[in-house]
Amino acid sequence: MQHVTVAVFGGIYNNHFALEATIRDARRRGATELYCLGDLGGFGPSPDRVFPILAREGVIVMQGNYDHSIGHDLADCGCGYTDPRDNHYATLSYEYTRKHTSAAHHPLLRELPPQLHRTWGEKRVLMAHGSPRKVNEFLWESTSPDSFLERLLDEGNADVLLVTHTGIPWQRRLPSGRLVVNVGAIGRPANDGRTDVWYAMVHIGEDVTAELMPVAYDHAALAAEMRAVGISEEFVETVETGWWTTCLEILPAKERSRGRY
Amino acid sequence: MPSRHLPVLQVPAVVSSERAPKVALPSLDTVWIQLTGTLCNLACLHCFITCGPKEERVPMMTSVEVRRTLAEAAALGVREYYFTGGEPMLHPDFWALCEAALAVGPLTVLTNGTLIDDAGAARTAELFERSRYSFDLRISLDGMTAEKNDAVRGKGTYVQITAAVARLAAYGLSPNLTVVAHDDDMTDKDARLAFLAFTRTLGLTRPRVKFMPLLRLGREPRRTREYDAAELDCLDGELARGIAEALVCGSSRLVAAGGVYTCPILLDAPDARVGDTLAESSKPISLRWAACRTCVVEGLSCNT
Numbered sequence: 001m002q003h004v005t006v007a008v009f010g011g012i013y014n015n016h017f018a019l020e021a022t023i024r025d026a027r028r029r030g031a032t033e034l035y036c037l038g039d040l041g042g043f044g045p046s047p048d049r050v051f052p053i054l055a056r057e058g059v060i061v062m063q064g065n066y067d068h069s070i071g072h073d074l075a076d077c078g079c080g081y082t083d084p085r086d087n088h089y090a091t092l093s094y095e096y097t098r099k100h101t102s103a104a105h106h107p108l109l110r111e112l113p114p115q116l117h118r119t120w121g122e123k124r125v126l127m128a129h130g131s132p133r134k135v136n137e138f139l140w141e142s143t144s145p146d147s148f149l150e151r152l153l154d155e156g157n158a159d160v161l162l163v164t165h166t167g168i169p170w171q172r173r174l175p176s177g178r179l180v181v182n183v184g185a186i187g188r189p190a191n192d193g194r195t196d197v198w199y200a201m202v203h204i205g206e207d208v209t210a211e212l213m214p215v216a217y218d219h220a221a222l223a224a225e226m227r228a229v230g231i232s233e234e235f236v237e238t239v240e241t242g243w244w245t246t247c248l249e250i251l252p253a254k255e256r257s258r259g260r261y
Numbered sequence: 262m263p264s265r266h267l268p269v270l271q272v273p274a275v276v277s278s279e280r281a282p283k284v285a286l287p288s289l290d291t292v293w294i295q296l297t298g299t300l301c302n303l304a305c306l307h308c309f310i311t312c313g314p315k316e317e318r319v320p321m322m323t324s325v326e327v328r329r330t331l332a333e334a335a336a337l338g339v340r341e342y343y344f345t346g347g348e349p350m351l352h353p354d355f356w357a358l359c360e361a362a363l364a365v366g367p368l369t370v371l372t373n374g375t376l377i378d379d380a381g382a383a384r385t386a387e388l389f390e391r392s393r394y395s396f397d398l399r400i401s402l403d404g405m406t407a408e409k410n411d412a413v414r415g416k417g418t419y420v421q422i423t424a425a426v427a428r429l430a431a432y433g434l435s436p437n438l439t440v441v442a443h444d445d446d447m448t449d450k451d452a453r454l455a456f457l458a459f460t461r462t463l464g465l466t467r468p469r470v471k472f473m474p475l476l477r478l479g480r481e482p483r484r485t486r487e488y489d490a491a492e493l494d495c496l497d498g499e500l501a502r503g504i505a506e507a508l509v510c511g512s513s514r515l516v517a518a519g520g521v522y523t524c525p526i527l528l529d530a531p532d533a534r535v536g537d538t539l540a541e542s543s544k545p546i547s548l549r550w551a552a553c554r555t556c557v558v559e560g561l562s563c564n565t
Contacts, residue, residue: 082469085457114392133288142395143341145366146291150493151338249469252367253389256435256467 002121002204005030009199010037010064010129013187014044014097016053018197018202021217022186023057029201035116037164038064038129039096040109042077043188043235045225048102063109064129064165065136069094070101078136080169081249089246092232097175106133117158120204125156130165139163139182140256141170148179160208162200167191167244168255169198169212181210189242191251191259194244268385272478272530274549275493281547282500282557284511288330290340291509291564293525294330295517296358297321297347303373306413307403307443309479309552310528311374312347315444319528320518321347329362330364330516333539335365339501342368343563352377361424367395369565371439374400375418377425380449392509398436399471399565400426403443405459413443413484420428423463437469437565443484447472450539476526487550495557497547508556509563524565526552 007026012019021203026034036059041047054061062073065078077094081087101109114135131137132152139149149172153161161180167192169184184190184198196214203209219239226236234245243260244251251259274281298320299401322330334342342362349355349370362368377385382551389396400422404410414422429436438460442448447456453472460468475481477488479499507512515522519532521542528534530550536542555561 082472083457084453134452142393143367145335145340145394147335147338147365150342248467252395253435253437254395257389257433257470259467261467 002030003237004120004204006033006035007031007199008035008037008162008183008202009186010183010188011039011167011185012036012050013039013042013185014047014050015187015222016046016049018186018215018221019050022199023217024212025215026201031201032157034059035127037127037162037183038060039066040063041066041070041101043093044222045229045231047097047100049174051105061112062116062127062129066111067112068135070098071105071106075228083249086247089234096231123159123204124157124161124206125162126156127162129163131163132156132161138166139168140252140255143252146174150174150176153178163184171210171212173175179210180209184212186215188238191244192242194242195238269477271526274532276496276549278547278549280497281420281549282496282498283374283545283547284505284508285545286511286543288512289337289514289543291513292334292339292539293343293345293513293515294327295322295515295528296327296344296349297351298518299347300351301346302375302417303418304341304350305415306365307475307481309476309481309526311479321352322461322518326518327358331361331365334503341367342366343371344368345371348373348376359388361479363392363394363396364528369397369399371399373389374425377422377428379428382428382432385429386434388478389434395565399439400436401439405439405456409444411486435465435467435469437471439471439473440476441473443475471565474555474561476555487556492554493551497555499556504557510546
């Protein structure tokens, strides 16, 4: 039986500090392959610094909604906010990333695969950004019932589903025995009042298990860099406190109640 | 689902099914449950399905019907549930049915809030904490003042609604306040930001507001006007790319005592009834009704 341990992360959001720290942590824990489920840009200060790290480390990358929008030079990130305050900050974040991502990276972003399929032993693993059927669908823990997830796995012919996009990690063993993991995001904290970010170590053998891993990184350096380039204090506050200040509209009632705002 | 054909206030189709845009249902993600039919303790002047204290033309669903619907929906892999009416809290088994829904998925209750007393707030908070899936309330409040709100929702309702919101806030809950743009000064960005700020004065620490465009059917035409012919041009021919996927009828169905309907707005349109069960209601529909204009052009989504 083949045993494989891989690291899976998403939502880099221009946070090159957390990206370096995550890769170090994953290698130290024995990850033989690294996967990124998309959204390289957003929130943070230096979009172009992310690309060489991913290339140097051989990270296998797929496309998120941000990557699709930036790669095609679209007018917005495709997050679909209706709350005027969230819309304001989403626009700021997207415009900053759009302006500071070199056009030389656009073809790479455009050509990233929308999904990844891997078969390890007898286990079929499906990796998607939001959900297997829609790049910007949010799979939150409190609004993804078992029967709905079983349907997604049936439709995707998968035993394991790995996603990101929401920014808050969780995992669930379904009644069928199959596994769904939202790996969280490494670009910003998980609205839990701690400055760590999260990714998943996935162990594939007779069965598939996942560990959700917190990563401490130099968030003070990130905050300083964000301030130096004039990024809004609301975004910096999240990095420094671990509480989300923007994009709150998308949170279901349960997840929203656990945050400060 | 038993087929009880109902007396209706008929909402006629305004476009032939051949010419109207078609909307497929590639995935049934959301099930709306018309828990109390058209029975409500209020009679709002803009109510799009003419609910009220004496409006029992669409009857309350039985608990057996609701549980059967939930079981069928869960078997189909439905993602989320909404209880609506009328006023859902008038249902005698309201809390038990909330628990039944929350056993299979996240639930949002659309309520006018006026029946949420101290005990109701406590029970909501207890269920919110205990349920595995998200339990949410959407409370309708149509203005930041009694003058604005009571003009459409009825005298004294502003005080009742804001008191209910404060009771829930005292338990740390943040109901989603739903505002219908029944007045021109409720549509621009500044007015919406002002409303968001106002919600904090009610004690909400994590305010959420859903702004809804006005639907010109039900009682509303008597208050203002119906759709005019020029507004309905968008219902002739194909939809622009991307619109169909965003429509509620592209991912949802409404279950009422009389059967399954395309969406919550068309309860009074007999030909919007698409089956007795969810399984048989998955065929594509045509946007034949004037109110479809509001979803197509103004981007109305009933979902939270």
